[in-house]
Amino acid sequence: MSMDMVTASLRFGLVELNWTFLFQLANTLILFLILKHFLFGPITTFMKKREDDIKKQIQDAKILDEQAQALKATYEAKLASADDEGKEIVKKFTQRAENRAFEIVKTAESEVDAMKLKAHRELERERVKAVNELKGQISELTILAASKVVEKDLNEADHKELINKFISEVGETQWQN
DSSP: OOHHHHHHHTEETTEEOSHHHHHHHHHHHHHHHHHIIIIIHHHHHHHHHHHHHHHHHHHHHHHHHHHHHHHHHHHHHHHHHHHHHHHHHHHHHHHHHHHHHHHHHHHHHHHHHHHHHHHHHHHHHHHHHHHHHHHHHHHHHHHHHHHHHHHSOOOHHHHHHHHHHHHHHHOHHHHHO
8 A cells, every 4th residue: 555545544525634734733723822822811801801890880880870769769858858848838827827817807806896995985975975965955944944934923733834845845865864
């Protein structure tokens, strides 16, 4: 057998096992080791660092989200508190307004009562004044009646008739006041 047969027996389809193939395989292995050391190592380190940075950013984002949620809850609580405070203030001022209105009504009622009392006093003064004037008129009428009696000599029956006539002219209500 010749060499052709040995090489033919080591031939596997498109790949032929010989020194060139072994050099190519050695070159590929050396190239792989060089690339692994100088390229894959830094790339792997870079990718690992990038992955760690992304994880850290995600962690920071979660922390910021939690802080934002806490702030949101705080602000919502403050807003609800402010709403309650606003309602309380409105209630307080409404109560004050009602109290003030009550005071104004009481003051007005007091003033009305004072005015009524003053009016009653004024009416009483006017009544007393009218009674005094009436008494003055009665006195005048009495003097006039007495002068008529003096002018006329009366007996007892004429005297009673004169008094009854006088009373009917003046009226019994005037004597009662």
